[in-house]
Amino acid sequence: MKLSKIGLGIALALGLSMSAQAAEVEVLHYWTSGGEAKSVAELKKMLEAKGHTWKDFAVAGGGGESAMTVLKSRVVSGNPPAAAQIKGPSIQEWGEEGVLANIDGVATKEGWDKLLPKVVSDVMKHDGKYVAVPVNVHRVNWMWANPEVFKKADATVPTTWDEFFVAADKIKAAGMTAVAHGGQPWQDATTFESVVLGTQGPVFYNKAFVELDPKSLDSAQMVEALETFRKIKQYTDEGAPGRDWNLATSMIIKGEAGMQFMGDWAKGEFTAAGKKPGVDYICAAAPGTSKGFTFNIDSFVMFDLDNKDLAAGQNDLASTVLSPEFQEVFNLNKGSIPARLGSSMEKFDDCAKLSSKDFVESAKFDTLVPSMAHGMSTFSSTQGAIYDTVTEFYNNDKVTAKDAAAKMAKAVASATADL
């Protein structure tokens, strides 16, 4: 009797002390599709191994638009989740609102400044302090190609835009669609930014899309990029407008089309169809961008919560996310590469290996640039303004490249103006 009472007491005390350290960490994310959900399940398992409980707060919608709407209402009502999937300059927007938690403690302890390239760690900091942790690095300036189509058309995979149009002409002449495109504003912008990087180089890219210099936005160089971009349209098929990106990818898989410009998430579609990189499909940098790298980084942002247990949970979450084990498992599932420098790439496929090599090298030569189309270079309002002019220009032949460049400068100025 007595013994069991003592035992119960011990168990209770243990239980209490356990619960005092363990926290229920609520994580808002929009990774709900197959490979992504698997990756999140992995994170949950690792966090639970550290004694915390994972409270899943998934909001479907690939681009995260609905997730952001839900997040805003939670923050405005004073009840934010512990962590949320937010990326790019939006982290600064939230930082300005003064609602983010400081995770500098764990970052200094683990030496994040050395683990992350500077362009990446800058994005993760607000006011010089870490508020977010990067999960992965996507490369956006990829071109996916079907070697079978190229063989049939007797064309070679292009490395410059001039070569691109030669190859595209051959594929078109052979009766196939040269470029598989999905005519949605974000896909138009994804292709466009590869054209800008490939024809005008990273210095101009940074001036136009990162610094938002009006003279670069409305310049002869921008006009040239716009004209090259529009030339691509004649190589797309009539069903392109409104098409989802994965349907465009499946045109490559089926051999109906030759090339697609899309980030490395497209690889998931090839893998799901049982295709092998280098054999059934080719991953190459978009023409003229083999030295460049447009990055799109997913990250988790921590919210300031007045609760010590939760702060411990947030630190453990951050540390887990950047751990080599999680970075490897997650990115193998997602098709991206680890954000942590010096990660082992052994288990990854050739495309990821190439991506990782280019990532490290481009960081050295300042050719690593943030993706405008994926909200890494500007606030969403400015990104939207660029989207509007690019997609209007691409779809409406009456707009000249000169007018479009002028419009872009004007729209960006209006979107960034402070009231």
Next chain:
Amino acid sequence: MNASSKPKLSFGEYLPKIVVAPTFVATLIFIYGFMLWNAWLSFSSSRMLPKYDWVGLKQYERLFANDRWWVAAENLLIFGVLFIVTCLVIGLFLAIFLDQKVRAEGAIRTIYLYPMALSFIVTGTAWKWILNPELGIQRMFREMGWESFSFDWLVNSDMAIYTVVIAGVWQSSGFVMALCLAGLRGVDENIVKAARVDGASMPAIYRRIIIPGLGPVFFSALIVLTHIAIKSFDLIVALTGGGPGYATDVPATFMYTYAFTRGQIGVGSAASMMMLMAVVAIIVPYLYSELREKKQ
């Protein structure tokens, strides 16, 4: 006795008011309260989250300087006028034909009315497939051997807004038909007979007597269709996604994009105030005429 029966009576008197009160309060807060909140936001510098400062009409200036807003406004005008007029004309003719004592009228009526039972999302998706040049009508004709046949309105930025009209009319003209049919059934047979005795032809009877008598029916249909047109959001999202480019953007999709995905709540609320003004401009004269009739 008197004292005890009095409260009972007044309870009975108050009961309807008590029952209606929660709805009334909810309407007051969630409709009119939020309208005022939105008006306030449209005068603030709100971006990603609401802010409560005062910048005057600057968000409206920004809205009016935005090309995309004018495309959206023009699209609403094109869509609204064509959608309403076509629905009324087709609805009226369907009703007149059905009124000729045709066989299986019940079945035909149901068929025409059925699209109304679908949501605009379903209508939009179905028409997206039908109008897609690579999947739908164009491909069908080409496979039948008419190689030069071309119907690419859905992917043509000049014509795409008309595909929205097509889908909208397909969905809503059955509803106008039902309204008109009810109106036609209400026409006094004796007047028609009298006109026939006087030697009037059927078209003339319709033109001079029956259709003018349907005035109130047209008016109700007009009010319903107008607010469907101004609020139209789901049909466009499903059918064209606002594209190609933003060629089929309307004020509702514009407002949603700016307020919720682009972190420009100020511009978004200014756009929704403009939509509110458009609705008010139509509804107020209607309410005024209704109320005046009642007084008389």
